[in-house]
Amino acid sequence: MEPRNKTTRVDNAYDRLKEEILSSQLPPGFQAPEPDIADRLGMSRTPVREALIRLEADGLVELIPRRGARILGLSPQDFRDIYELLLVLEPVAAGRLASQPLDTVCVEKLESILDAMEEASATGDLEAWIEADDMFHLTLARMSGNSRLAGYLESLVNQVRRGRLVLLRLMKAPVDGVEVHRELLSAILSRDVDAAREAARNHREEAHTALAAIFENFRLPQI
Amino acid sequence: MEPRNKTTRVDNAYDRLKEEILSSQLPPGFQAPEPDIADRLGMSRTPVREALIRLEADGLVELIPRRGARILGLSPQDFRDIYELLLVLEPVAAGRLASQPLDTVCVEKLESILDAMEEASATGDLEAWIEADDMFHLTLARMSGNSRLAGYLESLVNQVRRGRLVLLRLMKAPVDGVEVHRELLSAILSRDVDAAREAARNHREEAHTALAAIFENFRLPQI
DNA sequence: ACCTCAATGAATGTATGCACAATTTTCCAC
DNA sequence: GTGGAAAATTGTGCATACATTCATTGAGGT
Numbered sequence: 001m002e003p004r005n006k007t008t009r010v011d012n013a014y015d016r017l018k019e020e021i022l023s024s025q026l027p028p029g030f031q032a033p034e035p036d037i038a039d040r041l042g043m044s045r046t047p048v049r050e051a052l053i054r055l056e057a058d059g060l061v062e063l064i065p066r067r068g069a070r071i072l073g074l075s076p077q078d079f080r081d082i083y084e085l086l087l088v089l090e091p092v093a094a095g096r097l098a099s100q101p102l103d104t105v106c107v108e109k110l111e112s113i114l115d116a117m118e119e120a121s122a123t124g125d126l127e128a129w130i131e132a133d134d135m136f137h138l139t140l141a142r143m144s145g146n147s148r149l150a151g152y153l154e155s156l157v158n159q160v161r162r163g164r165l166v167l168l169r170l171m172k173a174p175v176d177g178v179e180v181h182r183e184l185l186s187a188i189l190s191r192d193v194d195a196a197r198e199a200a201r202n203h204r205e206e207a208h209t210a211l212a213a214i215f216e217n218f219r220l221p222q223i
Numbered sequence: 224m225e226p227r228n229k230t231t232r233v234d235n236a237y238d239r240l241k242e243e244i245l246s247s248q249l250p251p252g253f254q255a256p257e258p259d260i261a262d263r264l265g266m267s268r269t270p271v272r273e274a275l276i277r278l279e280a281d282g283l284v285e286l287i288p289r290r291g292a293r294i295l296g297l298s299p300q301d302f303r304d305i306y307e308l309l310l311v312l313e314p315v316a317a318g319r320l321a322s323q324p325l326d327t328v329c330v331e332k333l334e335s336i337l338d339a340m341e342e343a344s345a346t347g348d349l350e351a352w353i354e355a356d357d358m359f360h361l362t363l364a365r366m367s368g369n370s371r372l373a374g375y376l377e378s379l380v381n382q383v384r385r386g387r388l389v390l391l392r393l394m395k396a397p398v399d400g401v402e403v404h405r406e407l408l409s410a411i412l413s414r415d416v417d418a419a420r421e422a423a424r425n426h427r428e429e430a431h432t433a434l435a436a437i438f439e440n441f442r443l444p445q446i
Numbered sequence: 447a448c449c450t451c452a453a454t455g456a457a458t459g460t461a462t463g464c465a466c467a468a469t470t471t472t473c474c475a476c
Numbered sequence: 477g478t479g480g481a482a483a484a485t486t487g488t489g490c491a492t493a494c495a496t497t498c499a500t501t502g503a504g505g506t
Binding site: 258268 | 458
């Protein structure tokens with residue numbers, strides 16, 4: 001086991017709130033003042049406040065003076081803006097990875113994630129599929145070695161996570177896309193920088209096109 | 224004057240510390256515990272703490288447990304990582320701008336910034352030149368309409384700001400580069416998306432190459 | 447002289463209380 | 477019944493106090 005990094009209440013509050021937001025337990029639009037949240041988490045306002053500031057920096061909540069913290073949703077514009085960035089940032093991560101020596105442990109981890117994704121795809125477990133998909137992309141980002149890039153990608157992926165789930169549920173078509181991920185991984189493993197970049201870009205572009213169409217078709221103002 | 228948005232102590236502390244960091248008044252490596260900083264700013268620890276958390280998220284300081292807040296410097300790796308991102312993100316902003324209607328007020332602002340840059344270039348005022356340069360790029364980023372993109376660009380530009388000043392001082396060659404900015408602006412004004420993207424990318428690439436060479440030549444471990 | 451361990455001190459993590467500001471509610475005049 | 481003003485309520489900004497944890501230092505033993 002790891003050295004058990006001491007967990008502070010701020011971290012605790014941050015993790016729990018983030019988990020609840022990403023899992024839609026706290027839906028977008030939900031709003032509560034600091035004291036209420038503190039009571040619910042069983043701690044004082046101080047650590048909750050710091051956790052909320054971090055969540056605001058993550059783009060997950062909005063702190064409205066005298067109104068409390070409000071869980072943010074995604075407008076179509078937000079969705080476009082985020083994908084515009086994913087579309088250029090993920091190829092950078094993929095390209096970097098393809099041009100540097102790889103950690104075998106990480107590669108194994110990626111492959112096991114793909115296996116999990118395949119299983120989720122087979123059983124139709126959308127939530128598990130998205131979980132695996134995000135994990136795959138997050139691991140790639142972290143492996144890239146550019147910590148700022150990894151941080152941005154993590155934040156962006158978190159912001160669209162719940163939205164993707166909503167849109168995928170509206171889309172009746174089954175999700176697979178596992179082979180696209182395998183292509184990306186094999187391009188990286190074979191050290192083909194351009195192919196890796198292309199694969200990363202195409203993957204996000206296709207996903208974006210499909211999801212944006214649903215967003216459009218259902219005329220959703222916010223998800 | 225504006226409606227004078229009420230200024231809270233957190234904002235005050237954040238602004239003052241950020242200003243002192245960017246101006247090298249607080250140099251990289253400088254380190255102080257929360258109570259000291261609070262005393263210096265004439266307020267209690269609470270608002271200072273929140274300001275420091277925001278500065279940490281900005282990548283300007285590091286909070287070391289039991290050691291206090293430490294002003295971050297730039298390693299050659301940081302420098303490369305940041306420019307790798309600027310190199311892909313700024314063309315996105317420029318491309319977006321070239322493909323959307325422009326606010327004339329902003330265009331005038333950009334032109335006045337370029338005039339200021341030209342004057343700084345003539346008088347050899349490096350600090351004013353960098354100030355104008357950053358302002359130009361920041362304005363472009365904000366005009367792009369993608370708030371997340373603008374936020375990332377602002378953060379990245381802030382992180383390299385002091386480093387650029389240091390490197391430019393080491394480089395004896397005079398700074399001009401005003402005409403490169405004018406080219407970028409005219410590409411945007413003539414709605415040539417590809418040219419705008421190219422200009423933005425080339426601009427940053429040349430700057431990066433020149434600065435990275437100095438970084439390398441002087442064998443600086445940190446700036 | 448060096449290593450170990452305990453004690454002390456300092457800095458952070460957290461709680462609590464107070465003051466101010468903003469919003470809502472209530473009450474009065476018309 | 478309606479408009480408005482004043483009071484009450486509520487939430488945040490901030491200060492302060494306390495608890496906890498870590499580092500440093502010094503003393504004592506080997």
